[in-house]
Amino acid sequence: MILTRLAPTACSKALSLLRTIQYTHPPACPCHGAFSHSHCSAGPASSLLEGIRSLGTPTGQQREYAFEMATSSIRFGPGSTREVGMDFSNIRAKKVIIITDKTIERLAPMKTAVSALESAGVKYEIFSDVMVEPKDHSVKQAIEFGKKANGDAYLAVGGGSVMDTAKLVNLFTNFPQAEFLDFVNPPLGKGLPITKALSPLVCIPTTAGTGSETTGTAIFDLVDKKTKTGIAHRMLKPTLGICDPLNTRSMPSAVHASTGLDVLCHSLESYTAIPYSERTPRPTNPLLRPTYQGANPISDIFSFKALQMTVKYLPRAVRDPGDQEAQSQMLLAATLAGVGFGNAGVHLCHGMSYPISGGNKGYKHHGYQVDHPIIPHGVSVAVTAPAVFKFTAASNPERHLAAAEVFGVDISNARAENAGDMLSDVLKEFLYKLGGQPKGIKELGYTSGDIQGLVEGTIPQRRVLMLAPNLDEDLERQKGELTKLFEESLEY
Structure with missing residues (x-):
């Protein structure tokens, strides 16, 4: 045959x-x-x-036959931040290390959390030098603080940057002899498994985007490689995520938009990732089963619901930062998407975003009050989405059409071969109407001459590329496909 x-x-x-x-x-x-x-x-x-x-399937590499669902405990409700002192008192924490950033330190969410600890008689020490879109050197600074502070529990109050930094502080204070790249995703790091439980970590998100309060993933810039990487393991996931809609009311419109776009891509990518049963190799020990496993029947429910909520409520939250219903629903959508992608994984939008943000030439996104160039994570992810989902649609036209229908597209007479164009076009329209978004990576400062470097920065992101549908397994052909995707993402 x-x-x-x-x-x-x-x-x-x-x-x-x-x-x-x-x-x-x-x-x-x-x-x-x-x-x-x-x-x-x-x-x-x-x-x-x-x-x-x-x-x-390579000889000796059997395909996966099982999936696991792991997520943090979640508490959702306005005013729930006030309970965090009791949470640490209940576990008899002797000293809590609070991780936050300079902006959040001055705002109501932090003040409420600190007041709650003081009311419960819980001792604490604050690290507030987290960098937005953290870099390896800022993470190392936080880790050194954590080692010297000698706490037995952690509290993160902030966005994804704060929560991810707190996860890494928790990890390296529990493995004080470990080298910084020991647990980092290969091939940039050694990818060693985390072999014991970490200290209690409570996360209080102040943005509606990353879903980091639910996941075992922590991302940062690896500066010398001009790309992002991170650590992914179930042991990293927080003990508890307190999702208090009151805490997102201080977000500017631009931050609502960029964090919401992260939710959008989390949900779309996890819903369209390869099925968990197609992933190879099957782990030789359950401890080695990756956190990003591929789409599965449970993650599908969370991801698709998050997509529906994001399409409905994100435009409202961006247009009117005072729309409390939209804010609250976007925080819930971010958490639902976190459960979905935290187990199914993401793929090309995220893999391609890491060199886009890591290799920033000086772009500073409007609405971000920082003193350094920044391409917000959600922006770097969404800017390639129209090209990516046009490319992946052939792997599962039905899912791509279902996603397009969520945006309002009539798919009653749609043909499978048109699924990619339909989803791509409606994504462009959604981004345009949202306002303030770059219409391609050219507006971020990149030219066609940068594409080769962006491709080289994407190739090491094996943890997510392995979940990308339709991507060729041959390295040279894969580079060609990525090159075309970046070319199509230059402007639209």
Whole structure:
């Protein structure tokens, strides 16, 4: 049979073609209703897909057969910040290290949290030098503070930068002899597993975007490599996330927009990631199962609901920062998306965003009161989204059409081969109407001459690229596909 002689690259292309054929006239899926999923059996096409997939699986690398759901405990409600002192008292914390930034330190969320600790008689010490979009040197500074302060519990009050920094302080104070790159995602770091439980960590988000209060992921800039990387492990996830809608009321419109775009891409990427059952290799020990596993039936529910809420409420929150309902719903959407992507993972938008923000030539996004150049994470992620989802649609047209329908597109007579264009076009329209967003990476200061460097900065992001549907496994062809995606993202 000709298929048995397919090289891995050809196998990958055949898989893409067969998926498109399979979803052009998909049979009803008994476990997902009208939408067929690539992890569901659907007749001869699925059988053929299964056979070809096995041909592309390296010897000794069995595909995954299970998924795990792990998330922090979540408390949601206006005024719930006032309970944090009792939380630390309940676990008999002797000294809490509070991690925050200079802006949040002066605002109501921090004042409420500190007052709660004092009322409960809990001792604390504050580190407020977290850098927005943290860099390796700012993280190391926080870690050194944590080691000297010698606390037995941690409290993060702030956005994703603060929460991620707190996770890393918690990790390295519990592994004081570890080198900084020991736990960092390979190939930039060693990717060592975290082998013991960390100290209690409570996160109080003040932005509605990262969902970091739910996840075991911490991201930072690796300055000398001009890219972002991070550490991902279930042990990193906070003990408790306190999601208090009162804490997001101080966000400027530009911050509502950029953090909300992170929610948008979290939900879209996790919903369209490869199914968990297609990931290889299967771990030899459950401890080695990655936090980012691929789409699964539980993460799908959280991701799709977060997408619906973001499309409905983000424009309202941006237009009117005083719209308390929209603010509250966006905070909830961020948390739901955090549960979804924190277990399913993200893919190309995030992988490509890391060199975009890490290699910033001097762009400073409007509305951010910082004294250094900054491309907010949500901006760097969303700017490639129209090109990315046009590219990934062939892997699962039904899911991409379902996503387009959330934005208001009529898909009743849509053809599978048009799914990518339809979702791409409506994403461009959504970004344009949101206002204040760069219409391509050219507005961030990049030119066609920078694309090769951006590609090279994306290639090491294996943790997320392995979940990207439709991306060729052959490295040279993969570079070509990424080059085209960056070219299409220059301007639109």
